[in-house]
Amino acid sequence: MILTVTPNSAIDRVLFVDELIPGETMYTRKSVTSVGGKGLDASVVLSTLGAEQLALGFAAGENGRQLEALLDNYGIAHALIHVAGETRIAHVIVELNQHRHSHVTTQGYALGATDLDAFWQLFHLRLGDANWIVAGGSLPQGCPVDFYARLTREASSADARVLVDTCDEPARQVAVARPAVLKMNRREFVATFGRSTGDLESLRSVAQEVQQQFNLPALVVTCGAEGILAVTEVGTWLVKSPPQTEVNSAGAGDGASAALAWQFSLGVGWEEALPWAAATGAAVILTDGTADCHLEDIQRICSQVLIERYG
Secondary structure (H helix, E strand, C coil), X not given: CEEEEEXXXXXXXXXXXXXXXXXXXXXXXXXXXXXECHHHHHHHHHHHHCCCEEEEEEEEHHHHHHHHHHHHXXXXXXXXXXXXXXXXXXXXXXXXXXXXXXXXXXXXXXXXXXXXXXXXXXXXXXXXXXXXXXXXXXXXXXXXXXXXXXXXXXXXXXXXXXEEECCHHHHXXXXXXXXXXXXXXXXXXXXXXXXXXXXXXXXXXXXXXXXXXXXXXXXXXXXXXXXXXXXXXXXXXXXXXXCCCCCCCCCHHHHHHHHHHHHHHCCCCHHHHHHHHHHXXXXXXXXXXXXXXXXXXXXXXXXXXXXXXXX
């Protein structure tokens, strides 16, 4: 089973406009309410892939109850700890003319010591059932910056492997704990490790240095239309899906995370798993909702993915 962990859950309000024009009144072409938060987005994709899973995390207020209803509609098993406050809203503004999206996110709940204790008790209760864990996203107020590092160490002691998608200080902390996969997008990678990357060749060189510096089993950097770079103990790859007509790219990286964990949980290696990751991320951008995708799109794109190995 795959556990997903989302310390900072959200609801995405996806607003489609022709173009975002500052100072002007704009009207939506349509709007969609979706699941938000990296781990929960991965759960949405895992439900499409048919993987056995359980979503862990927190929820608060009326938004939290709506979030649970959205998960129920997907048939996603979940155990969210209810805390004081309100689950945040992430307004995803999709510009139809520009094929791009922006996020405007409200402040969410804050966690207390009792909330965190309840999470760790729940995590340990379900950890024995999991062989892979997908965790990620920002940390809410009150959550220790070493949250993902602790999660990784405790999962490793139970022989569960962890993919963490986060950035900045939480990423630097978890890198020391050596998760099976540390993942982030290119912009986050540059901000986290303070290294300029330039072109893809420069990015590959810097990513290999970081992977070796922390002795990471794997470092994965998503680069949008340029593909996914994976620097691992057994090799370095760049995988790229064919161009797609973007509808909403929110959750594409989480789709790649879900596909990797799913493939690895089936005993598949990097060379076989990476095309699924690229194809799943590409399939996500074809739908209106955050992290929504269709299995037939994933399968179709997967057969067209280009994979290049370095060394």
